[in-house]
Amino acid sequence: MRMVRAAATAVVLTGALWAAPSEAARTPLRDGTAVPVEVLTSDTALVADAITALGGHVTGSVEGEVVQAMVPAGQVRALAATPGAEAVQSPHNVSQLANPYTRIDAAIGTGTPGNEVALTNADAWHTANYTGQTIKVGIVDYFDLSLWNTAEHGPTPTAGNSFCLDTAGFGLCSGASTFAPNSNGQHGVAVAEIVKDMAPGAQLYLATASTVSDLRAAIDWFAANGVTILTRSLGAAYDGPGDGTGPLDAVVDYAVEKGITWFNSGGNGGVDNYVRRTVPTNLATGGYVDFDPGAGVDTWLRLDGANVALDGVRWANDWYLPAAQKSDYSVEFWVPTVDPTTQSNPEHWDPTGNASRITVVDAHQTAGANPLEAADMQFTPTNSYGSYGGITYLRIKLNPGSSVGATPDAMEIELASGLTELGYSQASGSSARPVVDSRSIGLIAVGAVDPAAGSVIAPYSSQGPTTDGRIKPDLSAPSGLTSTIYTGASGFQGTSAAAPTAAGAAAILQGAHLANPLTTSALLRSFATEYGDLGAPGADNVFGAGKLVLPDPPAAPALGYSARSKYVPLGAPTRVLDTRPAPDHVGPAVLTGPYPTQTVFEFHVLGTGGVPTTGVSAVAINLTSVGSLSAGYVQAYPSLRATTGATSTLNISSIGGPRPNFAVVPVGEGGNISVFLPVGGEAVIDVMGYFADNQTTSSDGRFVPIPTPERWMDTRGLGGAPLPLSFGGRPRLAAPGEVIDVPVLRTTAVPATGVSALVVTLTAADASANGFLRVMPKGMVNPQHSNLNCTPESAVANVAIVPLGANGQLSVGTQRSVNIILDVVGYITSGTTAAGTTGLFMPITPGRAADTRLAPPSPLIGGSIRRFQITALTAVGAPVVPGSAIGISGNLTVTQPQASGWLKVFPGFEPPTSNLNYGMSQTVAAGALLKLDGSGGVNARMSKTGHVIIDVNGYFLP
Structure with missing residues (x-):
């Protein structure tokens, strides 16, 4: 078996220990030979200085993760021993295409050219003139521009729209903006075609980058050119534990910080690519991992393919353990000396005694190496056995002196090329790979629904969870579409086709000013759940949030309200939505929480709680966050009429507790308002009133702000503000359960007649414990609402529009002992005033x-x-x-x-x-x-x- 790596030369060091996973690494290197290396490190500045001191030069880096450099070969060992250098390796190519091998015989890929446009409802948005205009979309891939068709792919890319960086010398570039001829160049052009089908008004920027440091540089180029959406239909070898950390995930974080929404193919590891096995704690030292999925024992994992490439062998549960506590494994590669296909039970034949061990890969975890072996390794067997051009066997050995530890190891093997043993692979967990596993709110990993018009996940589509238990993919999109590039019967398949479909939809939304780079993912996932939920209800590890389908577009580009509106108060605040489960739940059953962070949902507010079904331009509500999962904000806004995340309605500083706020929310498309919960948790909506539209003139329902806001009551007795009459002239805390009538300020600018309600600011201070206050018309019977939640930590205020009660007065009730302040900022006219x-x-x-x-x-x-x-x-x-x-x-x-x-x-x-x-x-x-x-x-x-x-x-x- 001939073994090679992606780079022309390869040196892997961990501390001062050599590992030689390639033929090139075993070749003696002269001191004068400069070799490309990547140094894994959390201190990039320290390592960069060391490289310079050793006579090398830095060619790129990812802050806090890796430094790429050219160094004299004779200094590589010294570099590995440098303080801060965690490992030295040959540069990894982070631009893998889909595994060329497959056993899938199902009738997938039955779409038609451009079919993704109709299937996602993007055609309706095109008709309404939403085409992604003004939006710049970046594509990271391989490109053969001789295949570029301006009718399908847009204007021919120029030097200003192209970027190519290949510092490791993989032969990908002919210049800073020139793509070298490449057998994979049709892939990027096909991706571009899908983006332009979905968002014909978008402008494309193309980039090829070979290493993670080159990709980091490409992000700078994209950002400098105003790109806000990036799509990458490529994979990469393992570089982290599968929990959203590692060099590539750091590049994703960097891109999102630069204002870029990143779409990535979710991976094609759903079948014959990924194997995960639990290694029991009683595995004997020197023993081998059992791959048999049942009760049998099989320590030989067959790999089929004339060219096999590994993403790696990983046991991520040990990633954060001290070196002495890590299980230490080595990976062995064997070739059979007889043809397995001629033996009994050929697919699962035991080659013991009939195989030759070719090499061993051992990075020595007990010396500090990460629990990862054979990452980015490629090899070609010396036989042509089987139906796929060759057979190799992989074995994983628990090194002598090592043990599994107190908990079993979760051993993962993933291939970038080749096939795992028949019946041994699994889909679950195959999404725990670089970029796809990102935690960033700006990263959308896209699975594939194939056939495109169907409702089943493609068998090849990778599935979650990540190693830390998060759902992946984030959503799914149509795939298996005929293109002008892939003209065969199966068309353009894979999650490679699904990712640009979703990216094109994002361009439509950003071009319509309905999302920004930090909220695009939340909005798309909400649409997938509402209009394309497949599999288990809600988000799952097969489809993610669901199959991407856009709602019908808004009727006009602008908000378009031309009708003047008057305020109509309800008889009492009415709870129309409470997403908490029963017995608290109010509203549609589908809107039941708790919700994860970065959730958007729509609520049909018309026709609820006394709000009419028509003729309403806005609602006055009290929005309350309950059980938040993080600090942040909550936004209520008109559905499909405003930018998700552009404004805020309330903010959360103390996680978990109730936090209300008053808001006037314009009604959006379909009579809906949307709630964006970056903090997750639950949402409660109480309606106080609504604004009736089509009012040429009106006597009632008009807001009159008084010239200077007035303080009508302060139980602290400060600043000359009136005390409640029931206090007998003495300042004190309101007692728990007490209802206090608010005195009318003798010098008020509010008229004695023609007033239906007051607009007030209610403040609670010095609360004895967590509780609530309510402001209401004097004499109100059995009130059920609250206006604010008080806390001992600080004073809390909220606004309310409160109808007048008996004697034209208001009352305030409190659950806890607290000081109460009430300010009046204006009033609502009654029907007795002139129109x-x-x-x-x-x-x-x-x-x-x-x-x-x-x-x-x-x-x-x-x-x-x-x-x-x-x-x-x-x-x-x-x-x-x-x-x-x-x-x-x-x-x-x-x-x-x-x-x-x-x-x-x-x-x-x-x-x-x-x-x-x-x-x-x-x-x-x-x-x-x-x-x-x-x-x-x-x-x-x-x-x-x-x-x-x-x-x-x-x-x-x-």
């Missing part, structure tokens, strides 16, 4: 009007006042508010405050009131209805230094 347009509401596409974190960061200094312009903004993503607006509906957020304090936002003179309260380093949001000054802006003041964000979802007419 007019002033204060009617116009919902808009939610947008961010101000964010002091943006470069250059400019935090609001504690005690200072800064003005923020709200109207007539022209920046991309900014809300469109005309200069005539008198007020806005939106959300205020404070983040990174240096100490506990408050924020107040006001149009003119500074009021005694506040809009929200925050603790040190917390991120806190509060809904707001704000009056604008005469020039369309607001003033903001923080008591302590921090950053301020202002989001806007609508405005009020003059």
Whole structure:
């Protein structure tokens, strides 16, 4: 058997121990010969300095993972002994194509050219003029541009659209932007065809990169050219434990940090490529791993193929253990001395006594090597036995002196080329491979549904979970489509065809301003679950979230609300959705949590809880996060009418607890609102009222902001604010279970008549324990809602629109002992006022009007006042508010405050009131209805230094 590696020369070192997995490695090297190497290290700067000191030069790196270099051959051993060098290896080619061997005889690949466009509903988006226009899509692959057809693939790539880097000398490039002739060059052109079928308006950027460091450089090139979507239908050898860490996963993280959504083929390891076996703790030292899937014993794993390539042999459960605790295995390669196919039981013939051992690979785990052997190894057997051009046997030996340890080892073998022994492979776990296993929110691993129009996963499509138990693939897409490049009966198969299908769909969504690079994955997965869920309900390790299908497109590119709207309060806040399981659950059964992080779901709000089925432009809600899994934010927004992740509705600083916030949410396509849960957990929606559209003029339902917000009650007795009459003039904490009537401020600007409801900010401070407050019309019987959740750690505020009760008053009830502050910012007119347009509401596409974190960061200094312009903004993503607006509906957020304090936002003179309260380093949001000054802006003041964000979802007419 002749053994070769991808590189022309190969040296593998771990510490000072040699391992020689290739013929080239066994060849003596002269000191003057420079060889390419990769050094695995967590200290790239230290190793780079060592390389220079040894007379070499660095050719690339991935921060904290690997340094690639050319070094004198005589210095390789010294480099391996350098502090910080964990291992030295020949550079791995990270651009593997699909395994060319298969036993699959099923009728797959029965699609038609461009069929993925109809199957994903992309054709409906094209008809509505959403084609991915303005979006730049990068493709990492091999390319033969002589096959480029401008009618199918778009304009012929120029030097400005092409990148090629091959620092290891694999022969892939003829220059910085010139692809060398390559027998695999048709693959990338076929990928490009699918992207252009799906997103004909997108612009393509092509790259070939041989090593992980070259790929890192390609990411810089993509980012510099404004690429926001990358698709890569390639594999790579094992370089980590399968849990989303390792050099290639670090490159994914880097790309996402650069604003790129990465689509990757999920892998074709579902059949005859991947074997995983549990090694029992009682395996004797010097014993061999048993591959038999049943009760028998078989320590010889047959590999078929004239050219066999391994992704590696890995037992990831030992990855993070100290060297002394790792199981130490070696991998042996044998060739049969007689033809197994002529023996009895040929597929599972025992070659003992009839095979010759060719080589042993042993990286010595007890000396510090990772529990990984034979990664990126290729070899060619010296026989042509069998139906696939050769037969080899692989054995895995527990080295003398080593033991399995207290827990069994999960032994994995994956091939990049060749076939594992018939009946021995499995699909489960085959997705635990570099890039595919990434934890990043910007990485989408794509499985294949083949035949394309079917509802079954392709037999070859790799399946999860990852070694740390996460679901993979992330979603699936049609594959097996005839193309102008692959013209055979089976067409363009594999997850290689599925990934660009999903990438093209992403370009459509980004071009329609419905997703950004960090939220594209969440939105696509939500569509796959809602419109293409296959297999077990919800996400699973076969289909991921489901088969990708886009919903029907929005009716117009802009939000398009032209009807003026008036506010209609409900008789009482009504719970319309609670995703917690029974007995708490309210709403459709399909919307039952808990939800994982990065989840998007749609809720049909029209016709629920007293909201009409038609004629509604927006709803006023209290949105509550419960049981969050991480810190972050939650967004409620009009479905298919706003960018997922562009604004926020509430923020979570304390994981797990309830956190509510008031919001006015425009109603989106189909009468739906969407909820984006980057923090995961549960969501609760209480509706307070709605905005009825088509109001030319109206007497009732108009918002009138008072000139200066007023403090109507403060149980602390501070600043001259009124105390409740029941307090007898003495400040005190409200008692648990107490209901307090809010006194009417004698000097209020709120008129005595013509008022149906007040717009208030309710604040809880000094709470004795976690609990809730509710504000309600005076005299309300048996209230069931809450407006905010209080906590002893810091004051908490929230906004509410509250109908007036008996004697035109409000009441506040509390569950805990707490101080209560109530501020009034405006009112809603009643039917007794004269009809007019002033204060009617116009919902808009939610947008961010101000964010002091943006470069250059400019935090609001504690005690200072800064003005923020709200109207007539022209920046991309900014809300469109005309200069005539008198007020806005939106959300205020404070983040990174240096100490506990408050924020107040006001149009003119500074009021005694506040809009929200925050603790040190917390991120806190509060809904707001704000009056604008005469020039369309607001003033903001923080008591302590921090950053301020202002989001806007609508405005009020003059």
